[in-house]
Amino acid sequence: MSKKILIANRGEIALRALRACKELDLKTVAIYSTGDKELKHLRLADETVCVGPASPLESYLNIPSILSAAELTGADAIYPGYGFLAEDADFAERCEASGFIFIGPSSNVIRQMGDKITAKGLAEESNIPIVPGYKGEIPESDEEVKKIAANVGYPMMIKASAGGGGRGMRVVHTESELISSLQLTKQEAKNAFGNDTVYFEKFIQNPRHIEVQIVADGKGNAIHLGTRDCSMQRRHQKIIEEAPALDINQASLEKTLKACLMLCKNIQYSGVGTLEFLYEDGEFYFIEMNTRIQVEHPVSEMITGFDLVKAQLKLALNMKITLDQEEIMFRGHAMECRINAEDPDTFTPSPGIINKMHPPGGFGVRFDAHIYSGYLVPPHYDSLLAKIITTANTRKSCIKRMLSALDEFFVDGISTNHSLHQKLLKDKTFCKNEHNINYLEESFLKK
Numbered sequence: 001m002s003k004k005i006l007i008a009n010r011g012e013i014a015l016r017a018l019r020a021c022k023e024l025d026l027k028t029v030a031i032y033s034t035g036d037k038e039l040k041h042l043r044l045a046d047e048t049v050c051v052g053p054a055s056p057l058e059s060y061l062n063i064p065s066i067l068s069a070a071e072l073t074g075a076d077a078i079y080p081g082y083g084f085l086a087e088d089a090d091f092a093e094r095c096e097a098s099g100f101i102f103i104g105p106s107s108n109v110i111r112q113m114g115d116k117i118t119a120k121g122l123a124e125e126s127n128i129p130i131v132p133g134y135k136g137e138i139p140e141s142d143e144e145v146k147k148i149a150a151n152v153g154y155p156m157m158i159k160a161s162a163g164g165g166g167r168g169m170r171v172v173h174t175e176s177e178l179i180s181s182l183q184l185t186k187q188e189a190k191n192a193f194g195n196d197t198v199y200f201e202k203f204i205q206n207p208r209h210i211e212v213q214i215v216a217d218g219k220g221n222a223i224h225l226g227t228r229d230c231s232m233q234r235r236h237q238k239i240i241e242e243a244p245a246l247d248i249n250q251a252s253l254e255k256t257l258k259a260c261l262m263l264c265k266n267i268q269y270s271g272v273g274t275l276e277f278l279y280e281d282g283e284f285y286f287i288e289m290n291t292r293i294q295v296e297h298p299v300s301e302m303i304t305g306f307d308l309v310k311a312q313l314k315l316a317l318n319m320k321i322t323l324d325q326e327e328i329m330f331r332g333h334a335m336e337c338r339i340n341a342e343d344p345d346t347f348t349p350s351p352g353i354i355n356k357m358h359p360p361g362g363f364g365v366r367f368d369a370h371i372y373s374g375y376l377v378p379p380h381y382d383s384l385l386a387k388i389i390t391t392a393n394t395r396k397s398c399i400k401r402m403l404s405a406l407d408e409f410f411v412d413g414i415s416t417n418h419s420l421h422q423k424l425l426k427d428k429t430f431c432k433n434e435h436n437i438n439y440l441e442e443s444f445l446k447k
């Protein structure tokens with residue numbers, strides 16, 4: 001009998017997962033909130049269950065409700081996607097305890113990687129280059145704290161070990177700000193994450209954001225799908241991502257890739273995952289590992305032909321899969337533009353009805369989206385509407401293809417950041433691949 005997968009997410013990633021399930025002849029259960037009855041994948045799933053009101057806390061984050069939907073429908077496994085409960089170790093543990101397969105690594109590994117100090121320690125043990133800093137206990141005495149910070153060097157960052165989503169971080173430029181910043185960050189971390197453990201890290205001033213995609217089977221086999229460059233960001237939110245990352249020091253890259261695979265073996269990682277790095281002056285600095293599928297996964301798929309979501313399902317369900325690095329062939333360049341329902345100048349969210357929509361298409365164009373003409377974009381969730389992905393032989397032709405895809409793409413009724421992408425793709429600094437994580441906010445938007 002074919003296995004049944006409950007998709008514990010919404011929007012484009014729920015549709016992406018549903019497509020992968022169909023290809024593997026798996027049955028699907030789609031969950032939704034009362035604010036989300038129009039979701040495209042609900043029409044394609046074998047079964048649907050409403051898990052609560054529109055508010056995410058009462059629906060997509062409501063663990064008892066999701067587990068009872070799984071029980072009610074007799075699901076075998078739960079697919080978490082990204083966001084919501086995807087990196088919630090307690091959720092993974094409760095799935096395991098209730099007899100459902102959590103499609104991802106074990107709750108134990110999620111918990112270890114969710115604690116940034118533990119993650120840094122594990123990375124270091126596998127020879128992954130980390131950001132220099134201090135991750136020991138912070139002493140009571142201000143004088144001792146100042147000594148430790150002086151050793152790390154200014155500017156530095158205070159980061160919450162339990163932090164995530166860009167929260168729980170603060171840059172400290174001089175010693176005079178140190179003690180008050182420390183108290184503030186601890187207080188914020190306690191309020192937001194219920195844990196005020198913090199650590200110090202050197203502030204890397206103008207890095208690129210480079211990440212490594214891995215796939216591992218929990219039995220010691222691990223492969224990588226190379227790198228992605230996600231340096232075009234606003235408020236730590238990625239806007240354009242590409243694969244592979246270009247102009248990278250090959251010796252550092254090879255060492256880093258090898259160490260990433262070593263970490264996967266050492267922690268018996270199972271599933272797909274991403275190691276995120278800051279990259280400056282030819283050096284990689286590990287910042288965190290995401291133990292889930294990422295929004296930007298299609299660009300790695302397009303340059304390798306490897307289906308990451310199918311791999312997640314196969315690994316979790318013990319289906320046959322070969323993980324052989326020699327079989328991974330890298331070809332060409334891929335780029336993704338995230339189309340958000342927001343004003344292109346002020347970035348304020350723009351929910352509402354899409355009166356009309358024309359998707360882009362053609363050779364080398366992929367459109368991952370749940371939207372359609374007549375769809376009402378609800379105000380309760382993140383603003384991601386669509387991902388346009390283009391693939392070509394070179395970065396230059398990839399950009400050209402994206403510009404053409406953007407010209408074709410048309411949404412009427414709500415505002416999107418479509419025009420921002422058109423401007424960015426024609427920007428000289430971007431075209432020369434000379435941007436870093438600060439470029440969008442500190443240069444481009446100020447022009």
Ligand code: ADP
Nearest residue numbers: 131163164165166167201202203204236287288
């Ligand atoms: P989160 O889990 O909240 O996303 P990360 O540790 O991944 O936190 O950091 C998010 C972003 O913050 C990074 O992509 C980078 O832009 C910035 N950042 C984090 N650590 C540093 C650092 N040591 N120096 C400079 N920027 C940093």
